[in-house]
Amino acid sequence: MATLIRTLTDHSDDVNCCAFSSSCLATCSLDKTVRIYSLNDFTELPYSPLKGHTYAVHCCCFSPSGHTLASCSTDGATIVWDTRDGRMLAVLEQPTGSPVRVCRFSPESSYLVSGAADGSVVLWNVHSMKCYRSGNVKDGSLVACAFSPCGNFFVTGSSCGDLTIWDDKMRCLCNEKAHDLGVTCCDISSHPVSDDEHASRYFQMASCGQDNKIKVWFILFADFLGGELRYKCTLSGHSAPVLACAFSYDGQMLASGSVDKYVIIYETNTGNILHTLSQHTRYVTACAFAPHSLLLATGSMDKAVHVWQLDNKQPCAGNAIEKDSKIRTAENWSEDDVSAWLCARGFAELVGLFKANNIDGKELLNLTRESLTNELKIESLGLRSKILQKIEELRIKTVSVSVAVPDEFLCPITRELMKDPVIAADGYSYEKEAIENWISNKRRSSPMTNLPLPSLVLTPNRTLKMAISRWLETQQKCGETTSF
Incomplete structure (x- = not known):
């Protein structure tokens, strides 16, 4: 069961990222601000919003203690804030001046990584707030980053589709082509998994991309072996580019958000879909789990942040691994999906009528002015016109996710x-x-x-x-x- 417990609508533009500490939720936006909320009652803290960036804020993350927060922006800077009073502790300028797309603290708080649109990646010493090491991905913009649980290694993802494993000396240990159309996000589970073949302890990593897919990997970090990345499976529940992914604190669930406006929550071990959440009205750009509870935050281009409470897992939608999955375009909608679509478009009063006539997704797309009048007996000309307009929009979106649109x-x-x-x-x-x-x-x-x-x-x-x-x-x- 996934219960929507709070909707935050304070941002005036697209929400780009969400992040939890043990006591707070942070969100950032194209509106140039970072907002911080208490987890006790989701009220905004007195010093919020944080205003220091001059352009859109792309990413934010808490340090493991929760006492500091980092945010990065198109303005080429990563700002470190004190979460106790909102003070600006440091402004870390990307050496190249390029827009910074992602930032991450290491688990032991020694380092902070910032990755930029020109492919530059900087490892900052958190104690001195000075550049410790820097490097570059070989192609594309750096748009994703995740640290290993030990903190000695981290992974970056680029817009050209590569995943790269680095050590804390900024040495490139492994490079893998993961998503043909570009990586958008990656995350590493904090819980190890046993691997009998290598008698080693691996971790699971998820990456998502513009190819509509989530790929799950086994990743090994070892000082004597370097880094190793092995493909596990592909999750294909989304019908459009996947923009965000995150593991739950116990590693049992993986959440993802997509251009198709859905949030999907998978059971990590099996790939089963546990929940499909459809409350956002624009692209879902962010998702994050709380560190010690089953709270999930999702952010969207609809300017809203939804906070969800999850309970015990109950698989409800079958296996989502690539070979067994079916993309859920409108043509594949059930009658219940059509009912949800009607409610979301302001036609809740028509749900009973559509169900009585067994209108599924295929039937919905084939409705005409004549069938609305003669078969469904909808007398209002204005209502018929509104329905047809929304169906036409749905047809265009179905085209957009069914084939490659130029x-x-x-x-x-x-x-x-x-x-x-x-x-x-x-x-x-x-x-x-x-x-x-x-x-x-x-x-x-x-x-x-x-x-x-x-x-x-x-x-x-x-x-x-x-x-x-x-x-x-x-x-x-x-x-x-x-x-x-």
Whole structure:
């Protein structure tokens, strides 16, 4: 059972990361702030929000004691805060000045890692707040990091898809191509697993990526052997890129969040899906378990943070390992899935009617104005129009997750297929509503470059709109999508 016990809506922009200490929950956002809440009643601490970054905050993490918090940002800095009073203890500038995407404390609090968009990785001495060692991944941006339980090794993930094992001397011990389209997050369970073949003690690591997959690995850290990474299995419950993953404190559960707006919780040993959570309305960008309890926090581009209380595991959705799984696009929805979709879209009063007519996902996508009128007997013209509009949006999203959508057809802000693309003064094309919302929030900078927009004029991109329409027609004719 997963119970939603609190929803936090204090951020004014996308939530990028969540982190727990034994007594607090921290969240950070594109709104440039870090917020800290007490776990006693989830009230915000008096000194919160923390304001020190000049651009979006991408990641935050507590030290093992919980007395300090690190946050990193597009501004190229990692800030260390005192969680007892909110004081800024240090500002650690990335030597290259590149935007910092991820930061992590080592388990024994000796080191703090910061990884940047140019692939640079810095190992900071926490006691002196000075750079101890630095290095670079061979390609791509550094976007993910996790420490071994002993603290002598750490793993980084890059946008080119590589996982790299480092020791505390910044020596590269192992490099593995893990996700073809790029790694987005990784986490290491703190509980070892026995491996009979090597008579050694391995740990489990999870990585997730733009390829819609979560991969589970056995990872060995040993001073005399270096690092070893062995593939275990792939979890494929998501139907879109997976942006976040985290192990529970006891290593028995793995949570993940995705562009498909779902949070999925797996049983680690079997790959069984325990829970599928659908309360977020935009991409799920963050998930984190509390260190000593079954509390889970999830963050999203919907600006909300949900806090969940989990109880004992009860597998409910079958095995999610790759060879046995089925991607849950709208075409595969059950009648209960359709009911949940109706409630989320404000049509709760129609649930009984749709269930009485056995409307599953396939039937939903095939509904027309005539069938709503003649078969379901929905008399209100306005209501029929609203339903058809939401179904049309669902059809487009079904296309987006069923086939590889050309990247130029996706809005850079929402990462969804554009319906009404416009060109902004920075030369990039955006979904009209998304860029208008961006500008209306008094942001005159480009979402892509962070540079000031010389003009707020938006020009319809008719050529791109026609190209998207032709592409959708092609997918229909090829039989790769639901018929429109």
